[in-house]
Amino acid sequence: MKYLLFIGADGLPAPEDLAVLQRECPGWVEEMDGRGVRLIGRELELPETAATVRVRDGETLVTDGPFAETKEFVAGFDLLECADLDEAIEVAAKHPSSWFQAIEIRPFMDGLGLGDEAERFARGDDSRGAPYCLMMCVDGIPAAPAVEEAIRRDGQTWWRDLETRGLQVFGHPLQHKDTATTVRVRDGETLLSDGPFIETKEFIGGIAVINCAGREQAIEIAAVHPLARHHMIEVRPFWSE
C-alpha cells in the first residue's frame, strides 16, 4: 500500500532538536531507501513562502501562508510503499521528526502511478523547472454531492492537461482524513492518535507536485483547479540548497 507521511511541525525546531534532525535524518533516508519502503521524500520551504488560493465569484483570492491558521504546518513529506499500517508506523516512528514533533500517516486512494518525472523529482533533479507542491485542502463542509463529483471529474481533466503541458510530476487523492494516524515518539514510546496532526476543520484531501517557472505560474495553475472554487489549495515551493 502507498502512504504519504506528512512531516509535521509546530514552529521551527529548537537548536538542539535541529542538531538531532541533521544528524539522524540521513541514516533514516538511507535505511528506508535501502529497504525499498521510501519512494520519494522532499522537504518543503518554510510556511511563510506558502500561498493559499481560493476562487470565489470568478475572482482569484490569494492569501499568504498555509491553509490552516494554526501554528502547526506541513514541513515536508515522504511517500512510502509499505505492507500495512504497522510497517508505516514503524517507519514513521524511526524518523527523528516524530521524536519532537508529529508525523501523520495518510493512505493514498488506489491507483497512484509514479513515472519518470516523479523519479527525477525524487532524485532531486529540478532541471525541468521549479517543483511546487499543491495541497488540495478541503473545507470541513463538503459541497453538494453533484458538485463534489464535478470537482473530481474536472480535476482529472486538469491533471491530464498538466501532463500534456509537461508540468506534471505526480499527484493523487488521499483517503479521507478519518483514516489518518498521527505518530509521536516520547520517552522511547510510540504514541498513536487517530486523525490528522493539524486538528482544524480543513484537511488535505490530496497532493499534486508540478514543475513550473515560478510562484506566479503555480498560483495560476492552482486557480484553475475546480477545487479552488469551492475549497482551497495551498501552494508551496520545495526547499532547495
Next chain:
Amino acid sequence: MTTPAVQRALDAAFREEWGRVVATMIRRTGDWDLAEECAQEAFAEALRRWPVDGPPRRPGAWLTTVAGNRAIDRLRRGARGAELLEQAGREAPQSDMDEEAMSELFDETDEIQDDRLRLIFTCCHPALPLEGRVALTVRSLAGLTTSEIARAFLLPEATMAKRLTRTKAKIVAAGIPYRVPPAHLLPERTAGVLAVLYLMFNEGYSASSGTELIRAGLCDEAIRLTRALQQLMPDEPEATGALALMLLHHSRRHARVGGGGELITLEEQDRGGWDEEEIQEGLRLLESALRRRRVGPYQLQAAIAACHARADSAADTDWREIAGLYALLEGQMPSPVVRLNRAVAVAMAGDIEAGLAIIDELSGDARLERYYLLDATRADLLRRRGDQVAAAAAYERALPLAPSEVERRYLLGRLKEVKTADRHHKAL
C-alpha cells in the same frame, strides 16, 4: 418446536461461537460487513433448522460452514468473488464461478490459531479511536447489536452506527493488518487489548440507572472475552491478572448496590452477598499469574482486590499489605488516582496523618482539579479522625463535582452524618 434444550444450545452457540464465526469469515473474505451479515444469516438458519433437526454435534463448525456457504452465494453474485479468486492465485473465471476453486477457497483447513485472537487485536489496534475500539470489540466479538451497544453506552443508535462504520472503514482503508502482532509488538498491543476489555468491564460495572441490565451484560461479555484471551495466551500473566481482577470486582456486584439503587461502600457491604465462586476462581487465577514472576498493573490491582476478598470483615483487612501493593502499582503506573488510593490505604493501616499528608500534596495536581474523590476521600479521613467540621467542609466541596446522582446521594448522606455527629459532640 423450540424445546428448552434447543434454546439452550442456540443461546450457548451464540455466546460461544459468534466471535469465532465472524473472525473466520473476516479472514476468509477480508470484508467486515460481509462477515457480519453471513454470521447473522448462519444464526438465523440455526434458529430455523435446529428445532427441526436437533442441534448439530459441533455447532461452531456447522455455523461456520453455513456462513461460508452464504458468503459464496453472495460473492458469486458480485464482482468481489472474482477478485478473491484472483488473490488466491487463480484466473478469474469468465462467467460461471468456478465451483471447485470457490469451495477450495472456503474449505481450507482452519489454522491452528484461533481467528478470534486476530479479530481482537485488530479491533483494539492503537491507530483506531479508543471509543471505536471498544464498540467494535463489543459488536464483532460479543455480538451485541448496534442498538444494544448504543443503549449500553447511553448514545443515540445513529451515533453508534456511525462510530462502528467509521472504525471498520479505517481498518480497511488505512491497511490495518488482520493478524496477531509479531513478538516485538505483542507486549504493548496485549496491554492495549486488556485496556479495552477492562474499559468495557468498567462501563458495565459503573452502571447505575435505567439500562442496568444491558450495561451489566457488558461485564459478563468483558469477562468472557478476557477469559478467551487468557486461554489463548496462557503465558501472558497480565491477561490472567486482568481476568482475576474482573472476577474479584464482579463478585461484589450484588452487595455494592442497595435496594434503593444507592452505592454501598466496601466497608459497609454485606460480605455474605459476595459471590464465593468468583472469588475462589479470581484468587486461583491471581496465584497462577503471580507464579510467573512478571508482575504488571493488572496483577497488582487484582492482588489489592484479593486482599479485600480474603478479609472476613472490613476490620480484618490487611491495609498494610494494600498500601505496599499501591506503592508497587504507583511505580509501574504513576498516576494521581493511584496515589490517592495509596493515601487511603496508608490511613486505614493506622496512619491517618500520613494519608492526609499525601492528599494535601495531591491538592496541587491540576489533573485532580475536578475530581470529586479527592475531597470526598479527604472528608472521609477527616471524619475518621473525628474532625467533623473540616469533614463537612470537604464533603461540601466534593458535592458539586460528583458525576452522578448515586454519588451525590452518598455524599449528602455522609454530610448529614458528620453534621449530626458534630451537634452531638457540642451537646455533650
